[in-house]
Amino acid sequence: MKPTRAGTTENISVSMPAELISELRSRTGRRGLSGYITEAVRHQLAMDGLADIVASHEEAHGALTEQEVEDARRELFGEESARTSGMDAA
Template sequence: MATRKITITVPEELVESIKERVDARGVSGYIAAAAAHQDAMDRLRELAERLEEEHGAVTDDEQQAALDRIAAIDGWHDEKRSDSDEAA
């Protein structure tokens, strides 16, 4: 992926906090990862808004059904992980 150098203004306390976690060359990567995450969240929010406009809002029942399905999948993965750990 091509990169481009830009200038940004960041609160000094934030920069110091980041530097405590990464070396000097890692600051750019840390900030780039944070910007990429925010960009992904913005795109996801835009998609959700378009889907809501097209199909209507998700009902409480639909949301609960999705959460229940996610919990079931998590449980299945936990069980498989536990089975794998016991076999090892």
């Protein structure tokens, strides 16, 4: 196992469609593949955690309003993102 900023690493084997692996390698090169996948998994875990928070909130307080969603977007991504997101919904 190699040390990383988050501790040690472990080799695993995952199966993916060949065309997906080919596209990943064309974007990252062979050496960047692990880092790219690691960041993608970190991102997905964060999104899963956010979905858990939203589900828990909605269970306790009902569905989020459009204003609450807009406020959360602004808090997370800034004013411009909230404005752009609002245009997509129209």
